[in-house]
Amino acid sequence: EIKKRSDYQQPDFLINHVDLEFTLAETSTKVICVSQVTRNGLHNRPLILDGEGIELLSVHINGIEVSNYQQTENSLTIDTDSNEFELRIVNIINPKDNSSLEGLYLSAGAYCTQCEAEGFRKITYFLDRPDVLAKYDVTIIADKKNFPFLLSNGNKVDSGELPDSMHWVKWSDPFNKPCYLFALVAGDFDLLEDQFVTQSGRTIALELFVDKGMLSRGQHALDSLKKAMRWDETEFGLEYDLDIYMIVAVDFFNMGAMENKGLNVFNSKFVLADAQTATDEDYFNIEAVIAHEYFHNWTGNRVTCRDWFQLSLKEGLTVFRDQQFSADMSSPIVNRIQNVRIIRERQFAEDASTMSHPIRPDEVIEMNNFYTVTVYDKGAEVIRMLFTLLGKTGFLAGIKLYFKRFDGQAVTCDDFVQAMQDANDKDLSQFRRWYSQSGTPKVVVTDSYDPSAKTYQITFEQQHSATFDQNEKQDLVIPIQFSLLNDKLELIKLGDAKQQQKMLELHDSKQSLEFKNIDSKPIPSLLHGFSAPVKLDYPYSQQQLGNVMLGSPDEFARWDAGQKLFSDCIHDLAGKTQQQQKDSINQTVAMFEPIIEATDISLALKAEILTLPSFETLFQQMDTVDIDGLNQSRKLLFKALAQKFQNNWLTQYSKFEKQPYAYQANQVEQRKMRNLALKYLTLSGQHDVEQLLIEQFNGADNMTDSLAVLGAAQLGDLDLFEKLMLLFEQKWHNDPLVLDKWFALHANTERPDILARISMLMGHSQFTINNPNRVRALIGTFSFFNVSGFHNIDGSGYKFVADYLIKLNEVNPQIAARIITPLIQWQKVDKVRQQLMQHQLMRIGDTKGLSNDLFEKISKSLP
Ligand code: ARG
Ligand code: ZN
Numbered sequence: 001e002i003k004k005r006s007d008y009q010q011p012d013f014l015i016n017h018v019d020l021e022f023t024l025a026e027t028s029t030k031v032i033c034v035s036q037v038t039r040n041g042l043h044n045r046p047l048i049l050d051g052e053g054i055e056l057l058s059v060h061i062n063g064i065e066v067s068n069y070q071q072t073e074n075s076l077t078i079d080t081d082s083n084e085f086e087l088r089i090v091n092i093i094n095p096k097d098n099s100s101l102e103g104l105y106l107s108a109g110a111y112c113t114q115c116e117a118e119g120f121r122k123i124t125y126f127l128d129r130p131d132v133l134a135k136y137d138v139t140i141i142a143d144k145k146n147f148p149f150l151l152s153n154g155n156k157v158d159s160g161e162l163p164d165s166m167h168w169v170k171w172s173d174p175f176n177k178p179c180y181l182f183a184l185v186a187g188d189f190d191l192l193e194d195q196f197v198t199q200s201g202r203t204i205a206l207e208l209f210v211d212k213g214m215l216s217r218g219q220h221a222l223d224s225l226k227k228a229m230r231w232d233e234t235e236f237g238l239e240y241d242l243d244i245y246m247i248v249a250v251d252f253f254n255m256g257a258m259e260n261k262g263l264n265v266f267n268s269k270f271v272l273a274d275a276q277t278a279t280d281e282d283y284f285n286i287e288a289v290i291a292h293e294y295f296h297n298w299t300g301n302r303v304t305c306r307d308w309f310q311l312s313l314k315e316g317l318t319v320f321r322d323q324q325f326s327a328d329m330s331s332p333i334v335n336r337i338q339n340v341r342i343i344r345e346r347q348f349a350e351d352a353s354t355m356s357h358p359i360r361p362d363e364v365i366e367m368n369n370f371y372t373v374t375v376y377d378k379g380a381e382v383i384r385m386l387f388t389l390l391g392k393t394g395f396l397a398g399i400k401l402y403f404k405r406f407d408g409q410a411v412t413c414d415d416f417v418q419a420m421q422d423a424n425d426k427d428l429s430q431f432r433r434w435y436s437q438s439g440t441p442k443v444v445v446t447d448s449y450d451p452s453a454k455t456y457q458i459t460f461e462q463q464h465s466a467t468f469d470q471n472e473k474q475d476l477v478i479p480i481q482f483s484l485l486n487d488k489l490e491l492i493k494l495g496d497a498k499q500q501q502k503m504l505e506l507h508d509s510k511q512s513l514e515f516k517n518i519d520s521k522p523i524p525s526l527l528h529g530f531s532a533p534v535k536l537d538y539p540y541s542q543q544q545l546g547n548v549m550l551g552s553p554d555e556f557a558r559w560d561a562g563q564k565l566f567s568d569c570i571h572d573l574a575g576k577t578q579q580q581q582k583d584s585i586n587q588t589v590a591m592f593e594p595i596i597e598a599t600d601i602s603l604a605l606k607a608e609i610l611t612l613p614s615f616e617t618l619f620q621q622m623d624t625v626d627i628d629g630l631n632q633s634r635k636l637l638f639k640a641l642a643q644k645f646q647n648n649w650l651t652q653y654s655k656f657e658k659q660p661y662a663y664q665a666n667q668v669e670q671r672k673m674r675n676l677a678l679k680y681l682t683l684s685g686q687h688d689v690e691q692l693l694i695e696q697f698n699g700a701d702n703m704t705d706s707l708a709v710l711g712a713a714q715l716g717d718l719d720l721f722e723k724l725m726l727l728f729e730q731k732w733h734n735d736p737l738v739l740d741k742w743f744a745l746h747a748n749t750e751r752p753d754i755l756a757r758i759s760m761l762m763g764h765s766q767f768t769i770n771n772p773n774r775v776r777a778l779i780g781t782f783s784f785f786n787v788s789g790f791h792n793i794d795g796s797g798y799k800f801v802a803d804y805l806i807k808l809n810e811v812n813p814q815i816a817a818r819i820i821t822p823l824i825q826w827q828k829v830d831k832v833r834q835q836l837m838q839h840q841l842m843r844i845g846d847t848k849g850l851s852n853d854l855f856e857k858i859s860k861s862l863p
Helices: 219-236 280-295 308-329 332-351 373-406 413-424 542-551 555-572 578-590 593-597 603-609 615-620 627-644 646-654 665-684 689-699 703-713 718-732 736-747 754-762 772-785 796-811 813-819 831-845 852-861
Strands: 013-023 029-039 047-050 055-061 064-066 069-072 075-078 084-093 103-107 110-114 134-143 149-152 155-162 166-177 184-187 190-197 203-210 244-250 263-267 442-450 455-463 478-485 502-506 510-515 523-526 535-537
Touching: 055 075, 110 244, 110 263, 134 149, 134 184, 149 166, 190 219, 203 219, 219 244, 219 280, 219 308, 244 280, 263 280, 280 308, 280 665, 280 703, 308 332, 308 373, 308 413, 332 373, 332 555, 332 603, 332 615, 373 413, 373 478, 442 523, 455 478, 455 502, 478 542, 502 510, 523 542, 523 555, 542 555, 542 593, 555 578, 555 603, 555 615, 555 627, 578 627, 593 603, 603 665, 615 627, 627 646, 627 665, 646 665, 665 689, 665 703, 689 703, 689 718, 703 718, 703 736, 718 736, 736 754, 736 772, 754 772, 754 796, 772 796, 772 813, 796 813, 796 831, 813 852, 831 852
Parallel strands: 013 134, 203 244, 244 263, 442 535
Antiparallel strands: 013 029, 029 084, 047 075, 055 064, 055 084, 069 075, 103 110, 110 184, 134 166, 149 184, 155 166, 190 203, 442 455, 455 510, 478 502, 478 523
16 A cells, blocks of 8 residues: 555554553553543544554443454454543463564563554554554553563652562653654663763763673773763754663664664664674774764654654654764764765765655555655755755754754754744755655756966766656755865965855756856866765866865865776776777876875874775666676775785784774774775785784784784785684684674675575574564675675575565565565666566565565666
């Protein structure tokens, strides 16, 4: 069933108070849900509640049992004349057999819930939509020995003992919330406690619950939470509102984490860290996800979404906020580069596929399919453009007005933009098109210089092509930050002020700017900071790119120019003779020599510039892709960089003094450079590199350095790689989160017997199809990143993934629909592969009991 944004209607009934009682039992948990219901408006339609997989025991209205209700597979219809009544529903659910990890389920013995987007209907019959806001009182009854902790939203208000070693706890959440923010957790945990004093002087209790024995791995998450709380106060003036903030880490979780009011539930991957088991990247992600969920308390919970089409209202804004936070906590440029990589690798891919949709989708079959890089990350780019257009002060004024108007309400993206518009007295009507238009805009830049008149003209043109979901496109408002360099790499002053960076608001299809008194033809340094999520097209010569890379005032533009040098080189190798390839590679590689020596950039940026664009990024730069050719070309350049700078890599590798591990900026960047150098050294075939690898593997006091060895060894002699992998497995076989890194490394190794290897790993004692982290590590990594294996021209990779998805469909449709992504992105590959991919999609499509999740993606992607 397709739901349309334009069909939105207010709910027929409202629920303003909910009293829930859970008696927990593995296969038959009893739920009593007492709702205070009022009719919304003058009508005599019946009350239709959502519900799925629920065993209904009884329905009472105002204390009187009713039986004239109708049940379907996903609804309960109750006809009543009352305009205001108490509805009591008693039902049974089965958490143990709930492998979808939506609703109430068991995660390694602990009960937990995931209700966003539409999971609450798997707990009880309810108006499961975000514009029904209620206050919740929740009582949980369970066995005390196995479930000493019984948690829900808000404040703990009462508790007591019961016969048969049972106990109960009652929670009350004073804030109105939609049911997707409801949470329940019951289990036995280790508890890490702390406090936070808000800017207004209130003391908040902080509680972090982790698996038994994991206490020492929780400190970084807790520290991150305190940083996020402080940052939201100082940057946005937003303070926490309850007296307690709880985070529970669970092992079975579909996504990263969930912002349930006062009780966040997290994938343990985004909580647990120590030097031995987590990489620098893990530390970074934990800080970011902890902050993201915390920031949702205002952007998401205090002001929520009217309907699920508005998801980007909270997600785009909250991702933008967590990106700003991360930038403030570490290196802004490295952060920005990471954000842009996600857009170019994954969001551009989504927009080029049959799943293309605007950040505010118009049509949805399964909402879980729209927790996408478009809604989240492109959504954040759209917020960032507002920030750029309005300036920090104007943006914050808009945020202030937004909360003043909408606190406690469920609203739309339009409401948000209107607040921005009104607070700044700026017409944003054309800007709003970003919310309704899908696709990646192209900005074509041309210029001309008149030496006699000393004038320079630069023209920007926006181009939009049809996407799978939309034919008609309109012009957008595209902020383009740029500057001009002269041939001595000096900045040219633009305009009257001392301003050296200019922002053009491109709103027409074509706009030109003219600059006077320009002595020589300038080099434009364009799209500073990636000021808009577009593809930029300017006919740069190699020399010009080299100049931007070395001389631009904007670090992002410097990195981007380097990336373009690499990409141009890779794309141009096709169709060349070996000698020509060699020459052109040498020429490109030589341009990076000054970067290795540069002293005007951080080590972190240096490492980023010296990292080749990913296969996925290169893929998105082309209209049609010769998979094997592209893979080969990228490898040629990779190897040439390794060999040409062999001595430099050795210097970079050896030059930093080793310190005991700390997650700390200067150490992180040194490890990054060292480990990049190690990769290049391995690839260069440097004669004693095995020695280096083994030494680092044995000597490492942290996971970043150990894992880097494996990542490098994977590019060299596979015998050594296998040996080290074996040692790694022996050391970590009882630690599934660490083992995920090992599964993933296996899964993206280039080897002829890759499918046999993965099949074998599926039999590993730690692997289970029921755990999303394991499935993502092994099967997800293969399908997303193992280019040669997944895209094997014999079709075996596609078939392998399809076979697996047919099984996963039964267990966890949400995860299956994530992992199918590479298979539906057949649009740019050759005809042979297209057919092979489509054939597998058809096979999955024929599966009996196909989930909505897979159905939606498959039906859209078959011609
Ligand atoms: N709101 C959560 C977050 O971004 C994600 C929830 C995902 N839910 C889902 N059904 N896909 O933090
Ligand atoms: Zn979120």
